[in-house]
Amino acid sequence: MILKENNMQDSTMLFDHLLLDHLRVYLSGKARTWFQNTLQALAQGDQDFFTLSAMAKRNVGDANLPAPFMSWSCDEAARVLLLKHWLQTHPGKKREMVGQAYRFGDDDEKIAIMKGLSLLDKTGELVALAITAGRTNSLALFAAVALRNAYAAAHYDERAFNQLVLKALFLGLDLRQMSGLPTRLNATLSHLCLDLAVERLAAHRPLPKSIRLAVAFNHLSEQQRRVFLNNKVDDDEIF
């Protein structure tokens, strides 16, 4: 048990260091200098986090990082790493500080924070903030919470996770990009998807793409399974 926890902690710490190293290596010239200087200034309490975060994109640009971080852009990585450094100056106030960073952030800053949740929080204390963020109608911000993000699958309770999946389906997003979905399948979700499928069929609309990925067929009767297997999904078959 203890060994398992240590491995988890090690691998996420490794992720943190890797992201930082990748950003440092990828940035060059003035961008790299700016980033190095601001990390130091933050640690010494010399500079205001909110100002630095607001200015980050203009200083480091928004190019994508290379593999394995190609779903991160430089400004997103910089903003999350700045936030992490700022948190370290005031231990024990994480929820308050991340909440404030989120509240004062523009959409891109909010997106960076959502993407970085697993970096910022290992225990799930920021779940309420993530759920609040997920209420957005802004597609990019919602996608930052729901897609390519291990946080929800790791920390949401079943009800919240099911709602996230349903909203992703409503917004036409690709559940293949929903991290950890196979580990969180459950009977309630399978039936919610069934209801959604029946609703779409009644409206003579095709099923949402990738809906089958949210269904555990062993939870359904033969007749219920046929709803998914016999009807068209939006566009071509994906598998």
Next chain:
Amino acid sequence: MMKYFDPHIHMVSRTTDDYQRMSAAGIVGVIEPAFWQGQPRSSVGSFIDYFDTIIGWERFRASQFGIRHYCTIGLNPKEANDVSLAREVMQVLPRYLNKDGVVAVGEIGYDDITPEEDNFLTAQFDLAKEYGLPVLVHTPHRDKKGGVQRTLDVIRDVGINPEMVIIDHLNEQTLPMVKETDCWCGHSVYPNTKMSEQRMVRLLRQYGTEKMVVNSAADWGVSDPLKVPKTGDAMRAAGFTDAQITQVLYANPIAFFAQSGRITQQEVDAGVKIDQSQLWQENSALRGQEPLVEC
């Protein structure tokens, strides 16, 4: 198709029908100035939420129609008269002036031309200097000449670079006053009031195209978010070349606000890419592939 840019339009009060028509008419970028909401705000929270809207939700809404959305942030002249509230707003302005996509302090200026309006106008010119941002100035509906003259006096007294200031809603009487300075000249083409396409064409003939900017100032009232392309049509009919039309209705507004360092013609030319690969990808490779571009 010719590209247009509308540097003064209150999209928060316009519908998606407008966005669709604007996109179809060739408008690829807009600037939404912070202003009042039609009735006085009662707390700084309303300002904060409004500022958040014009840097956030409205920017997203515009992007869905392929339109790049920028904004200006400031305390408008009307609400400068509620002094205690105005002081609270001044406290939160710096947080917003730092943000990406905020291309100027504005819309500031005079409404009734009161001493309170004077104070907050001066304070915001000072903020603009501090943040290196250009300024969008609204001229009043009543006593336009007095308002413009007072504005020019404040610009001189504060010592802000006039090239960093655009004075908007100009007409035949007030334009010559601004033309004597290095300030930029904004004109709002409105149905029935302010300025028409034909009057605008006459002004362009008389004064040339340098530092001349045209906008629709479309808002919650009877106004037309297509006035910029319609002015383009009127210019063409009057014999202006495509290059001149693009100069006035695209390059000029972008060049003025580009002094902020927060907008470039290059990025407006590139347009909004709704990056499909982020949301729904048909292949297993992540970024680095050509994203599906909408609009």
